[in-house]
Amino acid sequence: MEMILEIIESTGFANASVSSLVMMAIALFLLYLGIAKRYEPLLLVPISFGMLLVNFPLSPLMLSPDNGQPGGLLYYLYMGIELGIYPPLIFLGIGALTDFGPLISNPKTLLLGAAAQVGIFITFLGALAFGFSPQEAGAIGIIGGADGPTAIYLTSMMAPHLLGAVSVAAYSYMALVPIIQPPIMRALTTKKERAVVMEELREVSKTEKILFPIVVILITGLFLPAALPLLGMLMLGNLFRECGVTDRLSKASQNELNNIIVIFLGLTVGAKASAEYFLTIQTIQIIVLGLVAFAIGTASGVLMGKLMYKLTGGKVNPLIGAAGVSAVPMAARVCQTVGREANPSNFLLMYAMGPNVAGVIGSAIAAGIFLALLN
Amino acid sequence: MEMILEIIESTGFANASVSSLVMMAIALFLLYLGIAKRYEPLLLVPISFGMLLVNFPLSPLMLSPDNGQPGGLLYYLYMGIELGIYPPLIFLGIGALTDFGPLISNPKTLLLGAAAQVGIFITFLGALAFGFSPQEAGAIGIIGGADGPTAIYLTSMMAPHLLGAVSVAAYSYMALVPIIQPPIMRALTTKKERAVVMEELREVSKTEKILFPIVVILITGLFLPAALPLLGMLMLGNLFRECGVTDRLSKASQNELNNIIVIFLGLTVGAKASAEYFLTIQTIQIIVLGLVAFAIGTASGVLMGKLMYKLTGGKVNPLIGAAGVSAVPMAARVCQTVGREANPSNFLLMYAMGPNVAGVIGSAIAAGIFLALLN
Amino acid sequence: MEMILEIIESTGFANASVSSLVMMAIALFLLYLGIAKRYEPLLLVPISFGMLLVNFPLSPLMLSPDNGQPGGLLYYLYMGIELGIYPPLIFLGIGALTDFGPLISNPKTLLLGAAAQVGIFITFLGALAFGFSPQEAGAIGIIGGADGPTAIYLTSMMAPHLLGAVSVAAYSYMALVPIIQPPIMRALTTKKERAVVMEELREVSKTEKILFPIVVILITGLFLPAALPLLGMLMLGNLFRECGVTDRLSKASQNELNNIIVIFLGLTVGAKASAEYFLTIQTIQIIVLGLVAFAIGTASGVLMGKLMYKLTGGKVNPLIGAAGVSAVPMAARVCQTVGREANPSNFLLMYAMGPNVAGVIGSAIAAGIFLALLN
């Protein structure tokens, strides 16, 4: 009899708390967004499922090892985030997937990638003003970098308790780029500016493409050693892609390694979203601040675009500045769409890919700066 | 001179014991079964090779780290079993491979999956009666679940010293399903029952298939948190498969991740079969009890099928109850074969897939129950 | 102000030392060799990039965990070498890739694979004479095995501080086989010997191919347990390949698992080449000794070939002895080329594959001997 009671008491039903049920409901809602609304599903589906699994009452998945009993599955898989392993490996795959050709062909678009990072630092100030610690504020600001692995890496290093909220915000806003960016882009530009047709891009040679990752890592690595893990792997992946003699490694970085890490990363990022840290006023603040970061990043990118429009006598379409936030390739597609509204024969996609991939480098540098200044 | 003696003494020849040679012979015999008889070769080949490698005299493969010297290769790979990591990841792949459509279309076959687990618990009693500890008895009973990863997971958590014997028994009997099951199935049914042609299965919608893993994990997770690692990964894999937006992750779960883990799992399960734990009277008892578990599971599945045959007025073919032990898809094929003997135009395969995949869920639940009650 | 200084002081520019810049230059040169000269690019590209990344001033990539801060990415990935995990897994893939048919068909070529290992032991003596410790000397000698993973495995176990120099030497000379070997081969043979056309190889049955890995591991494992990690995995991979029922595992060993491990192995081998251990007179000595090892190995292989030429009454072309160093399949191709010079209709490639793969077994045995005698 006693034992039956004990069994009943060991079920989740008997131990369900309001907070765990709310977290499960949030997880199911995010799962719905990932599947039905296709919000970055490759990450949001595992993230929300991980969130669901750890928030079951008495869930063993994130238990620490104890008394000779091993810990939970997600406790071990989480090591890859805690030790900073997964995000650089994801960057290896991104590097192998990314064609930096449009950026090499038009290097001044790197400045658009720089401008769009302003949102990160302004949001950092905002987060400080809300009472977050500097480390937390950096993790929140980096949401504006619109780059999942960078945000996860920085947050896991500086404020792991915010990992759930920061990554949910980052991936949600990345999915919402087509809704967040266009009004800002239209508000800050004239129709004439949006209609600018840009000069055709110079063809880039194979040698340039091989040298690019090496040059980037030499400069940024000497300048900012803290950015080496992310940028080093990004550039290695790109070198695998471009050098022509390591196709196997390039494909492995893009596919098998990447897919496995994405599953582990997603699950364990979600697993970090326990009620204790997620059902707080801070999460709501993070969601608000993340939106601000995206908006300011977009605006500062477009404004830098306007400056380049002026300086080049109207040769640069300022819209492509918005792609500088990264959110590859979504933000570049948004430029394309908004550009076509103003000039149906305009084809901005390739031009926007330059700032778009520059934004990846830019936010990795921003993350390195936070690591150097705050750790 | 002395050194030459020392060298000779450090060879395996000089250190060969009878027990290690017997273990090597057993490993070679299992290898033969895997290759020549095709007994579950994807697992039996690595298992038996792992068994061979660790049973060489002076084999360094399972050595613990000592004195600053690193441990053996299989010592490290075994961590993935010891910490409960590999089996849930295998389940992720199984989930991504499994079509639960036949089960959703005919949900009452879940009961056949439940009935076939009775063998697990009766064998648990038998093992207790043989003098095994409750933890050991649970690990032995779960052989009747006819599900390799579940048996490995439970055994590694509750009685790791039995891992070699339990998994060899489990995989051998799974391979022997076409020999073990038919006589039991024929003995317990009439020809008329076996000849029953079942109604066509309702078409299942995409939305039902997406909701299925979510519903299953919500119910079972709340009911039995200890089953979350196995069932959570099974259902995540199935969600990757069905949700339509994560094909990359579904393929990775089925292929690259699964293949790598299968190699590591097989090798290290075999590596746990050292002479000390394997050349015992207990191993023979385990092999006998495992057979009993399979037989009772088959019988109870068929009997539940007979009950459903009665209750539905003869619409359910009781043979499909035998598929409830799981051993996917072997047991379902056996139903098909035995059914065709009685009625050559009968095609039971799809109907038997329902209880077959239900048996996977059923034995994972049984494992969770043992974990909850005995740990 | 103070903080700005601090920031400037935290850049790599401010901390650049001559030695780190020299190491970076060496890494870039190796990268150039890998990409432009195609020197074993699949390994030299990651090795040299890893070397580059860790030699940036203040690079965090090889930092040990400290004060609750996690260690660097390559610190963790390096575990796979430190614990002896990667090289056997690479051997698993090599086994799955290797067709031992030519060797089974002509088993006496195993002796050529034995003879070519003489270079390893003579170089071992040379390295002792240069003042290296026995462990270091073994690691240097094994360069003559012309087998990357074997060299990395032995070095990581016996003299990890030499890992960078030994593996750079090993892979460079493997790439240089077409330049190093031909003069030696021509100097030691007469034109008549080089022109010998060999008898056609006997067709090998499937069963022989399946039994081969099992026989090899039984003999070598009993004889030399220390060789089990490398040879065990090599033979398991080959069994996956040949047994006909584990194609999935064979493909996984060759592809997904292998590619991932190659990336990790390359990066972290390079990461071990820090200025402290690499910019030493020892590195130059290692490079000289490595060349000696290759040359002696080639010579002793050819001389054994000449002996077999004599004993068989001119049926064995002594050139194929050079393939015994391994460096698969480069050394076999060199035999083919040099043989064709002497006799344009000669086709030695298949005959040279026998000693070539025998050389892999031979150097793994040599590594096992060092481990048994020196550890």
Add this chain to the structure above:
Amino acid sequence: MYGFDAISANNGWFIAATGVSMVFIGLIVLTLIISQLHNVLALMEKLTAKPEVIPETKPTIRVPPPDPSDVETTARVFTPLIEELPSEFQLSELYALAKEYHLPHPHLSIRCLIENGTLQPLGEGVFIFIPSCEE
């Protein structure tokens, strides 16, 4: 201890009975819920029946449905799609794109293009596009 004593001493009867019951309870609950799933879905569909389907974001290329055996027209219609793809592409990518743009009978058209040699297989399911078919 062995036999019934061992079973009793280890609470075996109770554990086995509980275990069987729990498996059945769990799976019966699941059976009930799963069997109602499609009814619930049908109900929800009725309740939330949308007035109109939201069109895809990609524009529809409106062309008079070409005779798929008229290879030149087909090739012309497919050219802009193929230009969106990398120079070496998977056939499945082209199918996906053709569907996205609502091109008429994509399977048949693509088959024509392959047979006629406009799409050239490179192995592993990869194809390249050879615009003019007069070589």
Add this chain to the structure above:
Amino acid sequence: MYGFDAISANNGWFIAATGVSMVFIGLIVLTLIISQLHNVLALMEKLTAKPEVIPETKPTIRVPPPDPSDVETTARVFTPLIEELPSEFQLSELYALAKEYHLPHPHLSIRCLIENGTLQPLGEGVFIFIPSCEE
């Protein structure tokens, strides 16, 4: 210490000699065994020569060997096989099945079916079956 002194002090001569010997002993033993392998196998085969091969479990479809260029007949013969496969299948799976059922000249027949369009490539070696070829 350097030179011969260092070698002697570290037991170098002994280790090197032992090492070389052991490599040779090991590989000579292997040579002997491997070279006898096929003799042993031949002997064993003679001893265990089975009276009759056990037939495969899969039933043999007995059809009059169709003219492979008669596409309609070929398609009819292949239809039940293809129905055993998922709707999108690898060509190699179909080959395997055709062999299992002992269908006559499967390579040629399948090639016919592809050329005639009954089997439709989807890229990456995946094919679908289009039963009637009058589209």
Add this chain to the structure above:
Amino acid sequence: MYGFDAISANNGWFIAATGVSMVFIGLIVLTLIISQLHNVLALMEKLTAKPEVIPETKPTIRVPPPDPSDVETTARVFTPLIEELPSEFQLSELYALAKEYHLPHPHLSIRCLIENGTLQPLGEGVFIFIPSCEE
């Protein structure tokens, strides 16, 4: 602490200003270098212009460029290449080899061989070679 106080207390203004500056400095430097990259390369190419291209090690098979539609000749020319490959090979391997030996219009020739059935697809991009095409 909240608001401006919190920002000041945590050195926020300074960190943000430094951060923005560093991002800009880093990316401006990169812009300058990347934009000069092709000029530097052009210069280096001029300086190191090689007198003659070193020929590949593989010998060039010199054949009168066959009419690619003359299948028999094409098949004859390709036979030695195919013999270098395993019996089941990836089409891409054959392309690579054909390029290495500088065979004329490899794409067209290989397409001919496939259409004519000399190269037989096995699925997953794997092909086998059927020497004589009179089956």
